[in-house]
Amino acid sequence: xxxxxxxxxxxxxxxxxxxxxxxxxxxxxxxxxxxxxxxxxxxxxxxxxxxxxxxxxxxxxxxxxxxxxxxxxxxxxxxxxxxxxxxxxxxxxxxxxxxxxxxxxxxxxxxxxxxxxxxxxxxxxxxxxxxxxxxxxxxxxxxxxxxxxxxxxxxxxxxxxxxxxxxxxxxxxxxxxxxxxxxxxxxxxxxxxxxxxxxxxxxxxxxxxxxxxxxxxxxxxxxxxxxxxxxxxxxxxxxxxxxxxxxxxxxxxxxxxxxxxxxxxxxxxxxxxxxxxxxxxxxxxxxxxxxxxxxxxxxxxxxxxxxxxxxxxxxxxxxxxxxxxxxxxxxxxxx
Numbered sequence: 106x107x108x109x110x111x112x113x114x115x116x117x118x119x120x121x122x123x124x125x126x127x128x129x130x131x132x133x134x135x136x137x138x139x140x141x142x143x144x145x146x147x148x149x150x151x152x153x154x155x156x157x158x159x160x161x162x163x164x165x166x167x168x169x170x171x172x173x174x175x176x177x178x179x180x181x182x183x184x185x186x187x188x189x190x191x192x193x194x195x196x197x198x199x200x201x202x203x204x205x206x207x208x209x210x211x212x213x214x215x216x217x218x219x220x221x222x223x224x225x226x227x228x229x230x231x232x233x234x235x236x237x238x239x240x241x242x243x244x245x246x247x248x249x250x251x252x253x254x255x256x257x258x259x260x261x262x263x264x265x266x267x268x269x270x271x272x273x274x275x276x277x278x279x280x281x282x283x284x285x286x287x288x289x290x291x292x293x294x295x296x297x298x299x300x301x302x303x304x305x306x307x308x309x310x311x312x313x314x315x316x317x318x319x320x321x322x323x324x325x326x327x328x329x330x331x332x333x334x335x336x337x338x339x340x341x342x343x344x345x346x347x348x349x350x351x352x353x354x355x356x357x358x359x360x361x362x363x364x365x366x367x368x369x370x371x372x373x374x375x376x377x378x379x380x381x382x383x384x385x386x387x388x389x390x391x392x393x394x395x396x397x398x399x400x401x402x403x404x405x406x407x408x409x410x411x412x413x414x415x416x417x418x419x420x421x422x423x424x425x426x427x428x429x430x431x432x433x434x435x436x437x438x439x440x
Contacts, residue, residue, distance in 0.1 A: 147190060198232055254270045301317060313329065361409055397421070412426055
């Protein structure tokens with residue numbers, strides 16, 4: 106009996122060693138296959154905050170408004186990608202707010218809508234920012250219902266704002282014509298209602314996904330052709346069980362012809378990052394955001410570089426700023 110137990114023990118130790126070796130070898134595969142590196146950049150100069158609004162023109166990111174848990178803001182800043190520095194600009198002229206929308210037409214930025222909790226109101230006013238003169242001009246109010254948590258994007262000729270929350274979740278879309286200073290509703294979006302979704306633009310195509318509605322994370326994924334103004338549904342972002350792209354309150358950006366969705370909220374703040382390749386309609390997980398997991402951050406992107414900044418994790422409001430290199434090897438020493 107004693108001899109049998111010794112042999113059994115030896116077999117058990119051998120089996121355990123082999124299983125451990127197998128697990129470790131296979132566990133390394135995920136890290137080996139996950140590319141991307143985050144590099145810490147200049148911290149934002151003023152109060153940490155979340156739910157700001159941002160846009161990029163050339164190599165300059167612009168951001169303003171936001172909320173820090175106590176106060177709403179209407180200050181406005183630029184971040185220079187080349188000099189890695191922040192500069193305060195002329196204040197956003199509307200009431201302080203969070204969760205505003207913004208887009209770019211040509212070389213001018215536009216910002217509006219949002220929410221002010223002090224007055225408990227959704228907002229519809231909109232403004233144009235002239236980068237050459239550092240001045241704001243009020244334009245026609247957004248023609249849809251006053252709201253926050255929208256998605257917004259621009260082209261060379263028009264701006265587009267849609268979805269969001271006005272007391273209930275929305276799915277309508279509106280086009281702004283800067284020449285006529287008018288908003289016109291456009292039709293054809295067959296997706297679900299949502300707030301706090303994201304878009305990223307590749308060439309003349311705008312990709313829209315994520316967000317939440319009535320407590321359900323939306324998984325439908327769409328592309329909008331800026332030339333034809335037609336929507337096309339793509340494969341849902343949860344089609345592959347290995348991918349967990351669904352979330353709300355994330356950021357999205359474009360680098361070298363690929364789209365990225367990062368951070369956000371999924372039952373709590375998250376730090377995962379996914380890369381989308383249009384030619385294969387596929388998602389690949391990249392290195393997670395290397396500082397705090399967060400929601401309600403901002404992103405700057407000029408198409409070849411991208412930065413993620415600010416946001417919050419629970420009641421912790423953040424002022425950091427990171428640049429993402431999607432094809433680099435992850436390195437902890439540059440943070």
